[in-house]
Amino acid sequence: VKVILNDKIIDRSEAAIDIEDRGYQFGDGVYEVIRVYDGVLFTGDEHLERFYSSADKIKITVPFQKEELLELMNQLIQVNDVHDGSIYMQLTRGASPRNHVFPSADTKPVLTAYTKEVARPVESLENGVAAMVADDIRWLRCDIKSLNLLPNLLAKQAATEQGCYEAILHRNGLVTEGSASNAYIVVDGKIKTHPATNLILNGITRQVVARLCKENNIPFSEEAFTLEELRNADEIFVTSTTSEVMPVVKLDEREIGNGKPGQVTRKLQTLFVEEFESAKQA
Ligand code: PLP
Known part of the structure; x- marks a missing residue:
């Protein structure tokens, strides 16, 4: 199966996250779970809107335009051939030597996403x-x-x-x-x-x-x-x-x-x- 790591769709087995990723160490990041019905994102725009808003509230800049991100998510749904399922996406402040203070401005936020089949309950x-x-x-x-x-x-x-x-x-x-x-x-x-x-x-x-x-x-x-x-x-x-x-x-x-x-x-x-x-x- 494929996943998203930053701007790329890669094999899940190839996805690597730094052990000093701030999401891993501090929970310093935001996420969304979006439903897929019959291969189509449901309320994708609304979820993306909230994703940007959550990121903004903790002062992380999403390194993508909304349209790019939506396109990337739709590509992942297609390559993984998701029918009824969900996509999980998260963005962390990135990897940097551990320190509560935000890292330098050139630290890149890390985007990950994966899909799975989920039956309606x-x-x-x-x-x-x-x-x-x-x-x-x-x-x-x-x-x-x-x-x-x-x-x-x-x-x-x-x-x-x-x-x-x-x-x-x-x-x-x-x-x-x-x-x-x-x-x-x-x-x-x-x-x-x-x-x-x-x-x-x-x-x-x-x-x-x-x-x-x-x-x-x-x-x-x-x-x-x-x-x-x-x-x-x-x-x-x-x-x-x-x-x-x-x-x-x-x-x-x-x-x-x-x-x-x-x-x-x-x-x-x-x-x-x-x-x-x-x-x-x-
Ligand atoms: N409240 C909390 C604490 C949640 O974690 C969630 C979703 O998981 C919701 C509400 C429902 O939000 P949504 O309808 O966007 O999934």
Whole structure:
């Protein structure tokens, strides 16, 4: 299989990263995961936009034009013959003798990307998943899609050990998002999700869902909600690039609603499938 290393597509076995790469040593870099449906990037422009924005927020200059980068990603998808899968891309500040201070301006950022086949989680989408509540112990710039994911990993691992799909995080009783997803409640037909502040990653799936709600007159409010509202919600769902619109039917061992995916969640799932189906044709 082929991967991207900087401006080249090479064999994965030939890709080498310096042991003093700042991504490796400090998590000093940013990344994106983009879905591929039927060989076509879904919301590629939006993901690239966020990639540049994340890089900019930590003062890394992406050494490519957006069009070049998109072209490179599409080439990789083609040579690897990806059908339903994803592309992971990351950019680090580059390799330089270890020092917290940024390296000299001539240090080149390092771009890597690879693809893989990923099936849609159809069974979970159909039946819903379990989630647990956990403390959000992350830093205050969760809007940056940075490589520093330790708090997210700890939360996801705790969830997995509890037999849960996701950990839904809160700060002082206010729900922020999932460990690797955005989180939503439905109460009386109305959707609530945390506003896109520094405390969450503004998911691309979240942005698609917000637009679909607007286009279909589904009440959608960017308003933080409490753990109590979460526990008493009619429906809960989480969204991400690979989870799509994922129903949460059990929270900390208690059923949500009647323990089955709710109507609003179902409606959004249908709209979401229509959305990526029509994006494939475009
Ligand atoms: N929030 C966090 C912390 C994430 O890691 C992710 C994605 O992995 C999301 C939200 C969802 O973002 P997206 O819909 O762009 O995949």
